[in-house]
Amino acid sequence: MDLGLTGRRFLVGGASHGLGAATARALAAEGARIAGASRGRQALTDAMQPLGGVPIAVDMSTPDGPASAVDRAVEALGGLDGLLVNTGGPPQGSFATLDEAAWERAIAGTLLSSIRLIRAALPHLREGQDPAIAVILSSSVREPIPGLVTSNVLRPGLVGLIKSLVGEIAPIRINGVAPGRFDTERVRDIDATRAAETGLSFEAVREQMRGRIPLGRYGDPDEIGRVIAFLLSPAASYLDGVILAVDGGMMRSLP
Numbered sequence: 001m002d003l004g005l006t007g008r009r010f011l012v013g014g015a016s017h018g019l020g021a022a023t024a025r026a027l028a029a030e031g032a033r034i035a036g037a038s039r040g041r042q043a044l045t046d047a048m049q050p051l052g053g054v055p056i057a058v059d060m061s062t063p064d065g066p067a068s069a070v071d072r073a074v075e076a077l078g079g080l081d082g083l084l085v086n087t088g089g090p091p092q093g094s095f096a097t098l099d100e101a102a103w104e105r106a107i108a109g110t111l112l113s114s115i116r117l118i119r120a121a122l123p124h125l126r127e128g129q130d131p132a133i134a135v136i137l138s139s140s141v142r143e144p145i146p147g148l149v150t151s152n153v154l155r156p157g158l159v160g161l162i163k164s165l166v167g168e169i170a171p172i173r174i175n176g177v178a179p180g181r182f183d184t185e186r187v188r189d190i191d192a193t194r195a196a197e198t199g200l201s202f203e204a205v206r207e208q209m210r211g212r213i214p215l216g217r218y219g220d221p222d223e224i225g226r227v228i229a230f231l232l233s234p235a236a237s238y239l240d241g242v243i244l245a246v247d248g249g250m251m252r253s254l255p
Contacts, residue, residue, distance in 0.1 A: 003233035006031030008129065009077040010232065011070060013037050013060060013117065014086035015053070016044040018184040019136055022225030023084050024051060030229055032082075035073035039088075060087060061109040066117035074124050081128035082232045083121045085114050085135040089186045090150035092193055098149065106150035111157055118165070125172050130234045133174040135162055141178050141243060142253045147193065159243055166241035173240045175231045180247025181209050182219040214249035 010027050014020030015036025024034050024047065034053035038044040041057040048055040054076040058069045074080055090106035091098060098106075118133060125131035137155045139145065144152040162176045181187055191209070195202045210216055224246045230236050231244070245251050 001235060003030045003230060003235045004130075005229070005233050008032045008081040008233075009035075009073075009079055010082040010084065011035050011037065011056075011073040011077075011080060011121065012084045012086070013069075014084075014088060014136075015055075016040045016047050018186060019179060019182065019221050019224055019228075020084065020086040021047045022221035023086070023134075023228045024048070024053060024225075025222065026225035026229035027082075027232070028053065030233070032229075033077055035069075035076055037069040037073070060113040060117065061105070063116070066113055067120040070117065070120040070124065079128055080121060080124040081131055083117070083125065083133045084228060084232070085117055085133065087113050087136075089138075089190075090148075090154060092147055092190065093149065094147060095149045103150065106154060110150070110154045114158055115161065118161075122169060122172070130237065131172045132232045132236075133172065134228050134231050135174070135176045136228070137176045137178045137243065139178055139180050139245070139247055139251055141176070142245065142251045147197070148190070162243070163241055170240070173236075175236075175239055175241065176243040177224065177228055177231065178243055178245045178247070178251070179224055180219065180245070180250040181213060182221055182224060184221055187218070212250055213247070217248065219246070219248060 012024045015024045016038035028051040036048050036053050037056040039059050044055045056069050056072045059065045087110050090110045091102045140151040140155045141159050165174050191205045195205045
């Protein structure tokens with residue numbers, strides 16, 4: 001299937017590694033032009049170079065970071081047709097262990113950065129071709145994850161934002177993706193923390209998690225990258241306000 005992305009212009013958040021980098025690869029493979037944003041300058045440059053993408057080193061958790069990323073992407077690409085909102089995972093921990101500073105980091109890095117990025121991008125997307133936004137969420141929007149109370153609180157808030165914006169920003173489409181267990185640095189860190197807390201080995205924790213997934217394995221980031229590229233493309237032109245679980249069947253909750 002031709003997704004109709006040739007020449008389309010995208011700003012991809014968190015593009016230096018993990019799900020953001022995988023999405024950038026999928027979009028570029030379909031002929032899109034990419035500007036990738038991330039804090040890690042060298043890792044971002046390494047990820048963008050083979051794609052012909054524009055690296056934008058920026059801290060999205062700062063008040064001015066998202067608008068700066070959008071301005072630099074628009075300057076480099078000549079406009080914007082699509083946006084991937086993808087933030088670093090908020091701090092791990094339970095409600096009892098997280099202090100005020102941790103909550104402030106989580107809110108700034110996960111919620112406020114997303115709001116600011118979308119707000120800054122909207123004027124440019126309104127002038128784009130078949131404009132679309134995708135937001136990477138978490139399985140925590142369907143089922144709380146032990147030890148990730150910040151995600152359990154903030155990711156559902158982003159679902160509320162998506163559903164609210166559907167009626168406000170049309171014909172710009174906005175959809176969310178709720179990943180399950182993908183083999184990324186973030187998930188490896190979570191599994192390592194779980195192993196330390198439980199006294200189990202790292203591999204034993206991962207085996208337990210694989211046991212919850214009907215397909216019996218963690219996902220490859222490129223598998224979700226291709227899904228997001230589809231959601232951002234004209235091929236998905238009648239999908240709007242959808243929260244799509246990409247999890248190998250792990251989440252059993254009803255929509």
